[in-house]
Structure formats: structure tokens, C-alpha cells
Amino acid sequence: MAVAMKNNNSRYRSLILSIAVFLALIGVLLAFTFYTSSVLERNTALVNVSNKTANNAQAVIKDLFDLQSSVGEHINSPHQKRVRERLAANANDIDQLLSGMDSGADYVEGHAQNIPKINTETGLAQLKEVQNDWNRLKPRIEAYLEGADDIRVDSSDELSLAYEQAKTSSLRMNDALNSLTKEVYEDTKQQANTIRLIQILGVAAILAYFIIFVFFFVRRLRESDAEALEARRETQEIMQTVNTGLFLLDKDLNIGQQHSKALSNILGTERLAGENFTNVLRGRLSEKDLSTTRQFIEQLYNPRVKEKLVDDLNPLHKVMLHNNSPEQVSDNRYLDFKFSRVYEGKDIARILVNVNDVSDAVRLEQRLEQERAQSDMQIEMLATILNVEPKIINDFIVNTKLHIDRMNNILKNPGSNQFELESKLNSIYREMHSLKGEASALKLHSFTKIASDAEDQLHGMQNQGKLSGNDFLPLAVHLDELLNLSNTIETLGERINQSSPAAAASRQSGVATRSANATEQFASNRSASSALHSSAVSANEEDASLTKYYQEFAQQIADRQQKQVQLETKGLKSSIIPDSLSQVVKEISIQLLRNAIVHGIETPAEREAAGKSATGHIQLTVENIDQSLVMTLNDDGQGIDYETIRARLVALERYSQEQANDLNQDQLLSELFSSGFTTRQSADEDGGRGVGLDIIKERVQEHQGHLNVSSDQGKMTRFVITLPLQ
Known part of the structure; x- marks a missing residue:
């Protein structure tokens, strides 16, 4: 996983660098374009300023000619005033334009305009000529305009001098300005050609780089796709081949899109990809187990919890999954889920789940456990047989079968009302408790355990209130188990005492007479048992044996x-x-x-x-x-x-407190001997x-x-x- 991440980062790094170079080339081209555009804009502005200066110079000559032609006209006439104002304005514009081209300045004539500074030697020389000629003409225009609007002053001479100077200076100014404009225009044309060439080369280089970039990375992507396809094919082959169920879980317990083929067979469903894990198991596990599983996986996503510590808390270790199909209940499976963290860097990204069908192994363990329990039971019985007098063992076997026969006969009686069913229950309870007492005395814990389980069931029936005949059906299982254990201990006893014909004859006699009534059978077996041991033990030995028992x-x-x-x-x-x-x-x-x-x-x-x-x-x-x-x-x-008995009767709600207080000692003693009271x-x-x-x-x-x-x-x-x- 770490290697794959490293390869992906390397591939993306080269892609990012290539894109960065591509964008850098475009940026350089755009920067150069912006720069050359500003140069062209500057040169265009110079051309405009030069043309405007030339136009203003022509306008000055025209205005001076107009004023010279209208000498004798009243100086305050509208015509005179308009021409003088225009002359002053054009002179001022020329002055500002020339100053701006020399040092760079802002020129305002209805709108703002930045005048670029001339920075070439030829341009500066030509500008110098224009400024020299203007400096010759400008004082004469100023001298004329100074007294032109004063009727008391005769300005005709100043006008003539200005007009004559304008004819000479304006021509030279126009020539110099034309030369300056031509130079700027040629420079602009050359720069435009350079810009066009550079742009063509830049665009060509960018297109070439883009083509190379696309070709290289398309090839890389094809290679990566081929590798990914091959890896996916190998993964699918693995997923198709492995015998265990493999899948990934996210934090929301959703199953990943990829899982092993065996998983569908193990879980018994085809719809797995993208499904919620708890929904897949719902109905096949208890809600408590599902809740515990959810909490367990949440702990696996907790980086502060060590994975090995929570592994022992896995609630899905060898768990039985119930089959959803009611007609295939026997197909319930035992599955073993193992959970492992999947890291991306230091972060827990997924949980890898490995599930195995361990039904055969679990059933083998159960069978071995049953056989082990059977062996332990037989060892227990052998120990009892070897350590207890044969007469006591034989009496126990006979009595056990007698109790079982009695309980079977009680169970055969269906009972027509609640009183009969309760009497039936109490009778079975007494027989079972008596059998348990004899088994406990002989340390036959297998008998005692089965009898205790049966008593728990009987006790529950006593507390459930209303009884029915079907409530007694499960007791038949306990009776069958007790009978099997009795037969087992009888068989073991026969094997140990198989050298004694009298013992075999005694047991056969006891079995043969079982079809008679229970009392006659018990007396017959006891007589046979006494006959068997009368020659083997004395009365004192028998007394000592019972005392020890x-x-x-x-x-x-x-x-x-x-x-x-x-x-x-x-x-x-x-x-x-x-x-x-x-x-x-x-x-x-x-x-x-x-x-x-x-x-x-x-x-x-x-x-x-x-x-x-x-x-x-x-x-x-x-x-x-x-x-x-x-x-x-x-x-x-x-x-x-007696006061404890009285309080217990009230607690069991058999009597009210007032009724219990009225009971005498004989009545309390009678309740002490009643069924179910303790x-x-x-x-x-x-x-x-x-x-x-x-x-x-x-x-x-x-x-x-x-x-x-x-x-x-x-x-x-x-x-x-x-x-x-x-």
C-alpha cells in the first residue's frame, strides 16, 4: 500500500511539474505580450503627440496669418478675441507637449493623457530642434498677446514679427516633428514585427510542448491503466480463488465494492458490494451481537486503541449465523471474522475483514467436547462404582428407573383442569427432587446437573400461572437423558462385575419384572440385590457402608x-x-x-x-x-x-399480612411442608x-x-x- 502511494505521488508530481512548466511558458508569452503592448502603446502615444504638436504649430501660423490679415479691425471684436484665445491655447498646448516629450508628463486637454518621454538619441535631437524653433517663436507670440487686448497699445509690430518668425519656425518644426513621427512609427513597426514573430514562436513552442505533454502523459496514463488493469485482473483472480471471505469496511460499516467470490457463498447472499455490514447480518445474529459488533468496529477506528487489545473482544469469533430460510434451518453456519486495520500513512483508512466458515471445526470441537464430557461422566461413574458398595449402586439404578417410570406415568395423565395439572407438576417435582438427592449423595454430578435443569424448568412452570399439557413436553428430554445415564452406569457396573453370575442374574431379574407395578418391581429388585450381596458382606459391614454413605x-x-x-x-x-x-x-x-x-x-x-x-x-x-x-x-x-415463615408467606402473596398474623404455629408448620414453599x-x-x-x-x-x-x-x-x- 505504501509503495502504491509512493508511485502515485511520483506520477502526480511529474504531472504537476509539467503543467507548471506549461503554464509558465504561457505566462512568459503573456508577460512579453503585455510588455510589447505597452511599448506599442507608448510609441502610438508619441506619434499622436508629435502629430498634435505639428497640427498646433500649423494652427498657430494660421491664427497669426488671420490676425495679420485683419489688422485695423477693432481689437475687441468677437473675431479678434476668438482668434487670440485660440492662438494662446495652441501656444500653451505646444509648450506642454514639447515639455512632456522631453521629460514625460501628463497633458490635459479635455481629458487626461500621459505623454511618453522620448529616450532615443535621434528622437531627442529632433525634439531639440523643435524646441529651439519654438523658443524663437514663443516669445514673439507672448509679446503680441501681452498688449493685443489693450486698445491703448499698438501691437501691430509685434504681430508682424511673430508672423514672420512663425513662417520660418513652423516649417522647421513640422520637418523635425515629421522626422520624429517617422522614426517612432518605424520603431513601432519594427517592434510590432518582433512581437508578432515572438508570439508566433511562443505559440508554436507552447503547442509543441502541449503536444509532447499530451503524448507523454497519454502514454503514461495508458501504461498506468494497463498496470491498474493487470493489478485488477490479478486481484480478481485472487478474489476468485481464495477460499476465505475478504472485504473492506468503512467507518459507516459499508462493505467495499471489491470482495472475494467465496464471501457470497459463506454469507449466503450475492448482494454485498456497497451494502451495510449490519444489514447483511441482521436477522442472522441477535440485535445485541450486532450492537456489540458496531461498537467493536468503532473501537478499531479509534487510533488510541491498540488493535491487539481489542482483538480479544471480537464478538464475531466463531459465531453461529442462522440461516434466513426456514426450510434450511440445519444449514446454520459457524463463521469466524477477523478484523485488521488498513492504514494510509498514519491514518486508519479501512478495516479489512477476513471471514472463514469454521462450521466443520466447531462441530468437531463440539463433538470432541461431548465425547470428553461423556468420558468424564463415565470416569465419574466408574469412581462411584469403585468407591461405593455395589448394593447401594444397584439400589440407585433401580430407584432411578422407578422414579423415571413414575414420572412417565404422571406425564401420560393429560390433566383436565388447572388443579390436576398443578398436582401433576408437584408430583413430578417431588420425584425429580428425590432422584436428585440420591444422585447428589453418590456424587453423580451428571445426574444432579440434569435433575437440577429439570427442576429449573419445573420451577418456572410453577411461577408461570396457567398451565397446559404442552408445557410438560420438554420434560421428556430430561427423563430420556436420565434413563440413558442410568443405563450407562448399569452397563459399567455389569462390566466390572461381569465375573459375578449372581449379579447378572439379579439385574436380569430386576429388568424382567419392570413390566409389573412399580412397588412390586422395587421390592423384587431389592430382594435380588439383597440376595446378591448377602454372601459377600456382613450386617456390620452393611451398617458401616450406609453410615459412610x-x-x-x-x-x-x-x-x-x-x-x-x-x-x-x-x-x-x-x-x-x-x-x-x-x-x-x-x-x-x-x-x-x-x-x-x-x-x-x-x-x-x-x-x-x-x-x-x-x-x-x-x-x-x-x-x-x-x-x-x-x-x-x-x-x-x-x-x-415461625415469624420468618409468616413473613415469607406474605412476600409470596399467599396470605395478606392480616391473614398471616392469624396463623398459629401448627398452620405455619403446615405451610412449611407445602409444595413450593421455602x-x-x-x-x-x-x-x-x-x-x-x-x-x-x-x-x-x-x-x-x-x-x-x-x-x-x-x-x-x-x-x-x-x-x-x-
């Missing part, structure tokens, strides 16, 4: 909530918990533990401020009492704050959605059990759940 789960939640807890368990063994209640015990225990840590136990700072130890204590106990299974969970946390302001993986206590209530009711809650604010909370063994 719950303690690790409690520690995970505490770490996420930045709290410290110590969990003590008792009775977590098969001799106390029958198979028919093992699943519900686990489900309720998970929700109780999460609720105790999230809502009950305070942070270390809060506990120490209240005079407690930094570590919160939780006891989970399972007992058989009077043909019932009694679960008890105690925590030494902050207890239930005292937390925001939700996370561990709580804040108002589902955990709802699940506990629902499961207790399903098994015809009893739920009792007692709390001492600031000191403790106790949940006692009684489930009949029959």
Missing part, C-alpha cells in the same frame, strides 16, 4: 454451604430396616439431612456468636418400636423461626425450591405413617417419622 453426603452439603457438621447414625442396617421400607427410609433420610444442614445448622460464625461450638451436630436414628419403624433426626441448629431467597443444588419437606410429607402419607416436628428456636429441631412395618 450418609456421612459423606452430609459432608458434601456442609462443604457447599460453608458449614461444619458432625453426623451420628444408629440403626442403619437391614435387621432393622425391612426391604419394603429401605427405599423410603433412604429418600426421607436424604431430605431430612439436606434440610437440617441447609436450614437448621448455622454457619460457624453464627454458632460461635450464639455461644455454640462451630460444628453442628446431627443424629439420625432408626428403631423398631411397637411394629413401627421410627426415624428420628435431631439437629442442634437454629430451630424453626424460606430461602435463592435456590441452589441443596435447597431453596420448597420440595424437600413436601417429599417427606408425601412419602409418609403414602405409607400411612405419622410425622411429628418439634423445635426450640435457637437450640434444636427434631423430626420424628413413624412408618408401620405391615
